[in-house]
Amino acid sequence: MVEYQTLADIQRDLSTGSLSCSDLVDVYLARIEAHAHLNAFVEVYTEEARAAAVVVDQKIAAGTAGPLAGLVLGVKDVICHQDHGLTASSRMLTGFQSLFSATALERVLAADAIIIGRQACDEFAMGSSNETSCYGPVRNPVHPDYVPGGSSGASAAAVGASLCHASLGSDTGGSVRQPASFCGVVGLKPTYGRVSRWGLIAYASSFDQIGPITRSVEDAARILHVIAGPDGKDNTAHAVPVPDYPAALDAPARPWRIGYLQEAWDSPGLDPEIRQRGLDLMARLRAGGHEVKPVSFPLLDYVVPCYYILTTAEASSNLSRYDGVHYGYRSPQAEKLEAVYTRSRSEGFGLEVQRRILLGTFVLSAGYYDAYYGQAMKVRRRIRDYTLELLSDCDFLLTPTAPGTAFKLGEKLDDPIAMYLSDIYTVHANLAGIPAISLPLGQHSNGLPFGLQLMGRPLAEADLLAASRYLMDLKPL
Amino acid sequence: MTSTPTLESSEGNRTFACMHLSDELLDRLATLARLEVAPDQREHLRADLQRMLDFVAQLREVDTEGIEPLIHPTEGANALRPDEPAGRLRPDQVLRNAPKSDGSYFRVPKVVDKEGQDL
Numbered sequence: 284m285v286e287y288q289t290l291a292d293i294q295r296d297l298s299t300g301s302l303s304c305s306d307l308v309d310v311y312l313a314r315i316e317a318h319a320h321l322n323a324f325v326e327v328y329t330e331e332a333r334a335a336a337v338v339v340d341q342k343i344a345a346g347t348a349g350p351l352a353g354l355v356l357g358v359k360d361v362i363c364h365q366d367h368g369l370t371a372s373s374r375m376l377t378g379f380q381s382l383f384s385a386t387a388l389e390r391v392l393a394a395d396a397i398i399i400g401r402q403a404c405d406e407f408a409m410g411s412s413n414e415t416s417c418y419g420p421v422r423n424p425v426h427p428d429y430v431p432g433g434s435s436g437a438s439a440a441a442v443g444a445s446l447c448h449a450s451l452g453s454d455t456g457g458s459v460r461q462p463a464s465f466c467g468v469v470g471l472k473p474t475y476g477r478v479s480r481w482g483l484i485a486y487a488s489s490f491d492q493i494g495p496i497t498r499s500v501e502d503a504a505r506i507l508h509v510i511a512g513p514d515g516k517d518n519t520a521h522a523v524p525v526p527d528y529p530a531a532l533d534a535p536a537r538p539w540r541i542g543y544l545q546e547a548w549d550s551p552g553l554d555p556e557i558r559q560r561g562l563d564l565m566a567r568l569r570a571g572g573h574e575v576k577p578v579s580f581p582l583l584d585y586v587v588p589c590y591y592i593l594t595t596a597e598a599s600s601n602l603s604r605y606d607g608v609h610y611g612y613r614s615p616q617a618e619k620l621e622a623v624y625t626r627s628r629s630e631g632f633g634l635e636v637q638r639r640i641l642l643g644t645f646v647l648s649a650g651y652y653d654a655y656y657g658q659a660m661k662v663r664r665r666i667r668d669y670t671l672e673l674l675s676d677c678d679f680l681l682t683p684t685a686p687g688t689a690f691k692l693g694e695k696l697d698d699p700i701a702m703y704l705s706d707i708y709t710v711h712a713n714l715a716g717i718p719a720i721s722l723p724l725g726q727h728s729n730g731l732p733f734g735l736q737l738m739g740r741p742l743a744e745a746d747l748l749a750a751s752r753y754l755m756d757l758k759p760l
Numbered sequence: 761m762t763s764t765p766t767l768e769s770s771e772g773n774r775t776f777a778c779m780h781l782s783d784e785l786l787d788r789l790a791t792l793a794r795l796e797v798a799p800d801q802r803e804h805l806r807a808d809l810q811r812m813l814d815f816v817a818q819l820r821e822v823d824t825e826g827i828e829p830l831i832h833p834t835e836g837a838n839a840l841r842p843d844e845p846a847g848r849l850r851p852d853q854v855l856r857n858a859p860k861s862d863g864s865y866f867r868v869p870k871v872v873d874k875e876g877q878d879l
Contacts, residue, residue, distance in 0.1 A: 716833030
């Protein structure tokens with residue numbers, strides 16, 4: 284089968300009858316089996332996907348199919364799907380079955396997407412390499428000795444290897460964009476509140492967003508169009524009407540003002556080839572009549588520490604619900620109530636999750652709260668305000684997505700700080716609550732892909748996606 | 761707890777960066793978080809947390825005089841809805857994922873002994 288780049292191509296072949304959803308599902312199922320070494324899927328819904336394909340094929344024949352008919356989708360193991368397993372790739376949730384579906388998932392199903400399976404991730408979405416999953420590490424489809432990124436590593440790997448056409452991931456500090464960069468696909472983190480978080484396992488509630496991982500900007504626009512919008516079950520979901528993102532892609536191009544963060548591009552930790560690719564892109568943009576100018580972001584060194592204080596604080600609170608009593612793992616060794624809590628949590632959570640819970644507990648504890656958590660919330664406001672100021676003068680901010688290409692399995696596992704710094708360019712958008720996208724614009728001489736990141740104004744995804752498609756069309760050099 | 765430096769002092773920047781994670785503090789955090797630190801992992805975990813603390817300490821360098829904390833990115837927006845019951849789950853659904861249940865109850869180990877003392 285040809286590897287379809289866009290859902291539009293799939294739907295064109297479906298409409299002419301040269302392809303059926305049943306064929307498509309079987310092809311993806313066979314590919315999942317042939318790529319089992321990537322360890323991308325926790326569970327494959329073989330029979331269910333086949334049955335859904337039959338139904339969607341009937342709808343296509345009857346002319347009643349929804350906008351995502353023909354989309355075979357994988358879902359990260361943090362998004363609730365009623366009567367299906369859900370574990371956040373943690374031993375803590377072994378055997379858990381969702382009682383309801385996430386709003387985003389209900390919406391893609393209502394639009395006739397077919398869900399082919401559940402994809403591994405870093406445990407509780409905490410990680411940048413997909414190595415902390417209780418199901419073992421996930422591998423990069425371009426080179427199996429390398430990580431796929433994280434935490435939505437398997438979701439990006441699956442799209443990169445064509446095990447499904449697109450995935451729904453989640454992004455708290457780059458978990459959609461960094462793996463998209465490492466696997467050579469598109470990853471979009473919407474504005475905070477653009478997509479309902481109902482049914483998304485909470486890591487850091489003021490940062491988390493569900494976002495699509497796709498092979499094209501166009502598909503990102505189409506999926507966002509379906510999942511975005513207000514939701515009575517999540518009052519942080521914006522009531523602002525959802526624009527027609529796919530239609531916005533065809534808006535006539537206008538001269539943009541693009542700021543590039545000097546500190547990001549000058550950082551000594553940045554791979555020189557990625558820097559060069561960025562410079563090439565800027566030159567092309569200028570040649571296309573766009574204004575490209577340096578902007579200073581002196582707070583760059585503080586984004587990762589700020590992010591870790593706030594997200595670990597929120598995580599320590601969110602993960603207190605795993606008590607061994609109401610759902611999830613209970614230690615068989617616990618004979619007293621207190622031990623039910625402590626033993627179940629110590630045996631159920633992996634090391635990285637425990638580290639983050641302990642750090643979060645520290646920054647929230649009496650005597651340290653103001654100096655750590657309070658200070659970080661103030662720094663967050665400075666980062667947010669400063670970023671919005673930059674965006675009042677620029678339409679977009681351009682940075683690398685990550686300082687380098689994918690690293691080798693195990694390379695950063697023993698060094699949490701080095702692992703955290705691989706998120707330096709992505710956590711910015713989550714701290715500021717703005718939308719950001721990683722575009723697969725680079726091919727390194729080491730054979731691995733890499734992405735460049737564009738950040739936009741709050742709720743201006745239509746502009747961000749239009750500019751993204753323009754940038755994608757500027758390649759190759 | 762040991763004599764941890766006060767962080768609100770005017771020389772906060774330096775003492776903050778040297779914040780020492782003592783064994784006593786680690787125990788206290790573990791108790792608060794309802795986690796147990798296995799003896800063989802203790803030093804490794806303490807060293808990791810110490811590095812994380814040293815790393816986040818650089819945030820003290822940022823001038824935040826007069827800045828209000830940003831508690832949530834959608835501050836100011838308050839979405840109201842009619843107060844109507846919705847999304848109810850039946851007891852059997854609620855208990856479906858419980859490690860131990862009995863009838864319509866979650867089961868936990870005994871919490872008081874025969875004399876009514878806490879176990």
